Amino acid sequence: MAKNNLFDTDLQQISAFCKALGHPARLAILRFLGEQKSCITDDISNELPLSRTTVSQHLTELKKMKLIQGEIDGVKVNYCLNMNELANMNKLINEFLKKTNCCEESCC
Amino acid sequence: MAKNNLFDTDLQQISAFCKALGHPARLAILRFLGEQKSCITDDISNELPLSRTTVSQHLTELKKMKLIQGEIDGVKVNYCLNMNELANMNKLINEFLKKTNCCEESCC
DNA sequence: AAATTATGACGCAAATATACGACACAATAT
DNA sequence: ATATTGTGTCGTATATTTGCGTCATAATTT
Numbered sequence: 001m002a003k004n005n006l007f008d009t010d011l012q013q014i015s016a017f018c019k020a021l022g023h024p025a026r027l028a029i030l031r032f033l034g035e036q037k038s039c040i041t042d043d044i045s046n047e048l049p050l051s052r053t054t055v056s057q058h059l060t061e062l063k064k065m066k067l068i069q070g071e072i073d074g075v076k077v078n079y080c081l082n083m084n085e086l087a088n089m090n091k092l093i094n095e096f097l098k099k100t101n102c103c104e105e106s107c108c
Numbered sequence: 109m110a111k112n113n114l115f116d117t118d119l120q121q122i123s124a125f126c127k128a129l130g131h132p133a134r135l136a137i138l139r140f141l142g143e144q145k146s147c148i149t150d151d152i153s154n155e156l157p158l159s160r161t162t163v164s165q166h167l168t169e170l171k172k173m174k175l176i177q178g179e180i181d182g183v184k185v186n187y188c189l190n191m192n193e194l195a196n197m198n199k200l201i202n203e204f205l206k207k208t209n210c211c212e213e214s215c216c
Numbered sequence: 217a218a219a220t221t222a223t224g225a226c227g228c229a230a231a232t233a234t235a236c237g238a239c240a241c242a243a244t245a246t
Numbered sequence: 247a248t249a250t251t252g253t254g255t256c257g258t259a260t261a262t263t264t265g266c267g268t269c270a271t272a273a274t275t276t
Contacts, residue, residue, distance in 0.1 A: 002231065002264075006157040007132035011139070015132045022127030023234085024115035027204065031119070034208035042252060049114040054235045056254065061233095075243045075252045083209060090205050096135065097198045100142035101191060110234075110261070131264085150222060162265045164224065169263095183222045183273045 014096050017089045020065045025050055025058050030081065033068060039078040065089075122204050125197045128173040133158055133166050138189065141176065147186040173197075 004012055021027060025048055032047055033039065045055035059079065062068045066085045071078045112120055128134060133156055140155055141147065153163035167187060170176045174193040179186045 003157060004132055007136055011132040011135045015130050015135050018126045019130030021201075022123050022130045024112055024119040024123045027119045027123050028115055030208050031204075049111060051236050053237075077253065081209065086205060086209050090202070093129075093201065094198070096139075097194060100138050101189065101194050101198075159266050161267070185223065
């Protein structure tokens with residue numbers, strides 16, 4: 001993280017998205033929200049083999065990257081996927097891999 | 109890492125790939141190799157704002173996930189992209205995001 | 217044979233990430 | 247009014263990642 005700012009902005013952004021996806025718990029959260037089973041923190045953490053506070057931290061991490069949104073409903077918080085940002089992330093990752101991976105001649 | 113094995117195998121695999129992409133230096137390495145400018149460690153590290161040994165560690169990380177391959181050529185090592193594994197990774201990430209992101213009704 | 221070059225392994229320090237329990241707080245329910 | 251419920255924050259411990267210098271090694275070059 002310390003030297004991240006020495007790299008191109010686009011690489012910083014893409015790597016930050018990938019980092020957010022770089023933990024199975026966070027993927028499990030995204031999948032669970034996608035299945036619409038529930039949007040409530042407590043239900044999510046009951047589903048995962050982690051404590052409620054740890055899940056809460058992973059939720060914060062996903063929120064930080066705007067991949068999910070939380071809407072307060074009384075005592076509860078309804079979380080849901082941010083489709084726009086997920087699509088944007090998907091596009092950026094795909095573009096990067098396409099650009100990287102497309103060369104005709106190989107040097108090996 | 110400690111509790112990773114408590115999650116589904118597919119989530120473990122996808123998150124491991126994303127983790128490998130979760131650092132700008134590793135993305136820069138992949139991009140550099142994709143541009144075919146050179147495959148030699150020393151040239152790669154000269155290109156990046158990091159020491160040779162640190163770059164070497166990032167190369168090891170990418171090798172661990174089979175995203176790149178190294179071929180010994182005398183004293184030097186020629187690195188190149190592993191197109192097959194990159195494509196496989198791309199497919200897995202896309203499938204995951206598509207499956208996650210496709211639901212009609214939103215709960216928020 | 218000695219110097220040079222390219223590389224990985226090793227050890228270490230600092231920074232981050234992961235994981236959890238205890239606590240605080242606000243909105244319901246009793 | 248009091249208890250319960252759902253959440254986030256805080257502090258803390260451990261694990262992992264990041265980053266670098268030094269060293270060993272093997273292949274070239276001189």
